Amino acid sequence: MAEQPEGALSVYRVLDLADIKGAYCTRLLADQGAEVIKVERPEGGSPTRSIPPFAGDEPHVERSLQFLYRDANKFGITLDLEPPDGRHLLKKLVETADVLVETYPPGYMESLGLHYEALKEVNPGLVMASITDFGQTGPYRDWKGSSMVHCALSTTMISSGYSDGAPINLPGMPSYDAASLIAATSIMAALYQRATTGSGQYCDISVHECSRLGLYPWMVPIYSYGLNPGSPPPPPEGRLGAAIYPVYPCKDGFVRIVAITPPQWKALVRVLGEPEVLRLPAWQEFMYRIANAADLYALMLEFTTKYTMAELFEAGDREGVPIAPIYSLDDFANSSNAKARGFFVEMDHPVVGKFACPGPPYKWTGTSCSVRRPAPCLGEHNERVYCQEMGLTKDDMAALRLAGII
Amino acid sequence: MASAPLEGIRVISFGTGAVIPEWGKALGELGADVIKIESRENPDFVRTIGPDMNNIHGFNESNRSQRSFGVNLKKEKGKELVRRLIKTADIVGENFRGGAVRSLGFDYEDVRKTKPDIIYISSQGFGQGTPYTNYQAYGPMLAAASGVLSLWAQPTDPYPVGANVPLPDHMASKQAVFAVLVALDYRRRTGKGQFIDLCQVEVAACIIGEYYLDYSINHRVAAKVGNRNPFAAPYNAYRCRGQDQWCVISVLTNDEWMRFCDAVGNPDWTRDPRFADTVSRLRNVDDLDKLVETWTIEHEPREVMNTLQAAGVAAGMAQRAADTIDDPHTKETKALVELDHPVAGRRLYTNVPYRLSNATLPPSRRAPLLGEHTDEICRELLGMSPEEIRKLTEEGVLDAPSR
Numbered sequence: 001m002a003e004q005p006e007g008a009l010s011v012y013r014v015l016d017l018a019d020i021k022g023a024y025c026t027r028l029l030a031d032q033g034a035e036v037i038k039v040e041r042p043e044g045g046s047p048t049r050s051i052p053p054f055a056g057d058e059p060h061v062e063r064s065l066q067f068l069y070r071d072a073n074k075f076g077i078t079l080d081l082e083p084p085d086g087r088h089l090l091k092k093l094v095e096t097a098d099v100l101v102e103t104y105p106p107g108y109m110e111s112l113g114l115h116y117e118a119l120k121e122v123n124p125g126l127v128m129a130s131i132t133d134f135g136q137t138g139p140y141r142d143w144k145g146s147s148m149v150h151c152a153l154s155t156t157m158i159s160s161g162y163s164d165g166a167p168i169n170l171p172g173m174p175s176y177d178a179a180s181l182i183a184a185t186s187i188m189a190a191l192y193q194r195a196t197t198g199s200g201q202y203c204d205i206s207v208h209e210c211s212r213l214g215l216y217p218w219m220v221p222i223y224s225y226g227l228n229p230g231s232p233p234p235p236p237e238g239r240l241g242a243a244i245y246p247v248y249p250c251k252d253g254f255v256r257i258v259a260i261t262p263p264q265w266k267a268l269v270r271v272l273g274e275p276e277v278l279r280l281p282a283w284q285e286f287m288y289r290i291a292n293a294a295d296l297y298a299l300m301l302e303f304t305t306k307y308t309m310a311e312l313f314e315a316g317d318r319e320g321v322p323i324a325p326i327y328s329l330d331d332f333a334n335s336s337n338a339k340a341r342g343f344f345v346e347m348d349h350p351v352v353g354k355f356a357c358p359g360p361p362y363k364w365t366g367t368s369c370s371v372r373r374p375a376p377c378l379g380e381h382n383e384r385v386y387c388q389e390m391g392l393t394k395d396d397m398a399a400l401r402l403a404g405i406i
Numbered sequence: 407m408a409s410a411p412l413e414g415i416r417v418i419s420f421g422t423g424a425v426i427p428e429w430g431k432a433l434g435e436l437g438a439d440v441i442k443i444e445s446r447e448n449p450d451f452v453r454t455i456g457p458d459m460n461n462i463h464g465f466n467e468s469n470r471s472q473r474s475f476g477v478n479l480k481k482e483k484g485k486e487l488v489r490r491l492i493k494t495a496d497i498v499g500e501n502f503r504g505g506a507v508r509s510l511g512f513d514y515e516d517v518r519k520t521k522p523d524i525i526y527i528s529s530q531g532f533g534q535g536t537p538y539t540n541y542q543a544y545g546p547m548l549a550a551a552s553g554v555l556s557l558w559a560q561p562t563d564p565y566p567v568g569a570n571v572p573l574p575d576h577m578a579s580k581q582a583v584f585a586v587l588v589a590l591d592y593r594r595r596t597g598k599g600q601f602i603d604l605c606q607v608e609v610a611a612c613i614i615g616e617y618y619l620d621y622s623i624n625h626r627v628a629a630k631v632g633n634r635n636p637f638a639a640p641y642n643a644y645r646c647r648g649q650d651q652w653c654v655i656s657v658l659t660n661d662e663w664m665r666f667c668d669a670v671g672n673p674d675w676t677r678d679p680r681f682a683d684t685v686s687r688l689r690n691v692d693d694l695d696k697l698v699e700t701w702t703i704e705h706e707p708r709e710v711m712n713t714l715q716a717a718g719v720a721a722g723m724a725q726r727a728a729d730t731i732d733d734p735h736t737k738e739t740k741a742l743v744e745l746d747h748p749v750a751g752r753r754l755y756t757n758v759p760y761r762l763s764n765a766t767l768p769p770s771r772r773a774p775l776l777g778e779h780t781d782e783i784c785r786e787l788l789g790m791s792p793e794e795i796r797k798l799t800e801e802g803v804l805d806a807p808s809r
Binding site: 008009011028032052053055056057065066068069070116134135136137138139140143144145146148149150151152153154155156157158159160161162165166167168169170171172173174177178181182183184185186188189190191192193195197199200201202203204205206208209210212213214215216217218219220221222223224225227228231237238239240241242244245246247249254255256258260261286316317320322323324325326327328329330331332333335336337338340341343344352355356357358359360361362363364365366367 | 637
């Protein structure tokens with residue numbers, strides 16, 4: 001391994017007590033080489049393991065696709081935090097850790113005596129991040145969330161979908177991933193600061209707050225015009241995606257055209273063969289195009305349908321107007337771009353077998369950033385952590401297992 | 407109380423649009439001195455989407471907590487000033503149009519000659535080393551090219567239209583912030599800088615990673631997934647009283663279903679055996695959703711949300727910005743911050759989205775006017791005399807603010 005560059009964070013140990021809200025946070029740290037140990041309850045493991053769909057559609061603790069994806073690159077041990085022996089073991093682990101990430105409801109860790117104030121007594125350098133649906137304070141702190149609930153509250157969902165239909169949820173887990181990214185940022189800031197101060201700190205992260213910021217923060221200044229006497233109100237918020245970033249059919253699928261500036265519009269007209277009807281000067285104005293989106297759409301169809309997705313994509317690059325094919329998942333997975341960058345990394349999981357897993361979205365020159373190992377099986381590293389490292393005997397382990405503690 | 411985590415760190419931003427400007431804002435909020443390189447001749451394109459380049463709200467949101475250095479990179483003297491500035495910097499970020507920093511002489515290879523331990527992040531739509539490396543890319547386009555848009559529709563929609571949300575821009579900015587903090591921590595321990603090649607279309611694909619596993623493992627190509635959850639119901643957006651008002655409800659377990667039934671007052675339909683358990687509810691989900699809507703349509707969305715949340719059921723109204731501004735939780739948690747801008751006036755902006763127990767962060771600073779800090783940067787960081795500054799301003803090398 002000497003010839004391979006190490007991960008930038010390979011000096012750090014992270015304890016991961018996170019469900020789906022924070023799984024991507026610790027995956028980010030693991031991709032940079034941090035040793036991330038997932039601490040799961042012995043019965044059934046992390047709640048993420050129960051989220052469908054499953055590999056082969058077979059419900060099983062090792063087969064949740066969410067767990068296989070967001071908990072890849074981590075080690076895993078089992079530990080019940082509630083009995084005194086469990087809390088004691090967690091504190092022993094905290095002594096060896098740099099970071100702890102947890103996602104329990106506000107107050108739960110404190111009820112176990114495992115809140116930051118208690119853990120910093122054990123390890124003053126600990127950086128602890130709590131990622132909760134609505135944060136540790138405020139009237140909604142005990143509310144429940146889901147990825148869709150956060151998209152709705154974030155102001156992004158009301159802008160999503162056809163103007164006469166229901167707002168549409170954003171696919172994937174963007175709210176949780178936004179919170180995870182912001183949590184990972186606050187953890188790195190705290191670790192960096194620790195080098196100067198010697199002490200760790202506590203980071204309070206609200207998925208609700210992060211989703212507004214992670215998905216579309218620009219609406220807040222626009223619609224706070226009321227603070228300024230005399231400011232004209234902006235147009236009402238609605239589902240304008242189809243007008244602003246229209247999607248057009250073409251020969252073999254659909255493309256999305258992102259022409260904003262006048263030069264981009266002129267380039268688009270060139271791409272489409274300079275049809276007379278599109279050369280009217282009024283169309284060069286972005287706001288005019290939005291105000292007359294339906295008429296323009298009807299005109300455009302005749303021209304976009306003459307070309308394939310690839311022809312329009314390439315011509316957009318050549319002429320200077322952003323045009324993208326609407327790729328299906330298999331289109332992107334097999335795209336020249338994903339292949340050239342080696343974005344998908346082959347994993348070999350003891351239960352699921354081989355599959356392609358999305359790697360990190362960046363390449364690093366000086367350090368290794370990648371997904372190196374599949375998600376851990378439940379309790380896979382118990383022996384390594386409890387015996388080899390903490391010095392428990394096989395008999396101790398058996399007793400702890402029998403008592404349901406690990 | 408400790409100081410700000412990035413106090414003493416200087417960042418040079420060749421940013422335009424959303425990703426690198428917002429990256430600069432986040433680093434500025436952590437205490438770094440972030441300097442945005444721009445000029446009247448080559449402004450951030452978001453400054454150009456309205457009649458007054460200092461009065462664009464999207465710009466003013468994403469470019470806070472940084473200084474504007476108005477300097478013309480087309481002129482050799484301008485380049486020389488920026489090279490001198492980079493000598494004092496720790497981090498450089500760019501998302502200019504693909505290939506632009508290379509032609510200007512500020513790509514990583516150029517910059518490391520000036521500053522060997524620089525941390526340099528380039529954020530491009532398709533990343534380095536691909537046929538599309540220099541494609542001028544915007545977020546909405548990358549949502550399409552990553553597969554995200556193919557999922558972002560109701561199953562009955564003829565084709566997806568997504569939203570006016572420029573996903574993945576605001577996620578890419580956060581990936582970039584995390585990345586340079588990792589690199590900074592590594593440099594602290596090793597003295598080594600590095601180049602980070604961020605690929606925005608991959609940022610988008612990462613959001614839907616579980617669907618890529620479904621493709622690879624289960625050989626399914628998911629499409630138009632809509633609002634419903636194939637494994638739980640009721641789980642959808644429901645129309646409420648008012649004009650285009652909606653609330654989403656996420657019932658995942660039977661316990662939550664019982665709570666839901668109590669919260670809506672246990673009307674007869676909630677006792678229908680077709681809805682008794684998750685499998686039955688999923689089998690009869692069309693009817694179930696219609697019946698749920700008979701309740702929601704009688705109430706305003708905030709009332710639906712408050713009633714269900716009080717009963718322990720996850721629910722959230724489809725908020726507009728005005729709703730979030732007036733929301734009691736937003737107010738009490740100080741999630742928004744009011745700032746006064748000389749042109750835009752008083753506005754609310756998103757506050758720092760985390761609370762650190764042992765750091766003192768600088769107050770959020772409004773976005774700069776174009777060239778607002780040219781003079782102080784020239785004097786304080788480049789040691790220039792007022793005479794030199796005046797001369798270069800006349801020559802069109804430097805831009806001072808126009809007001």
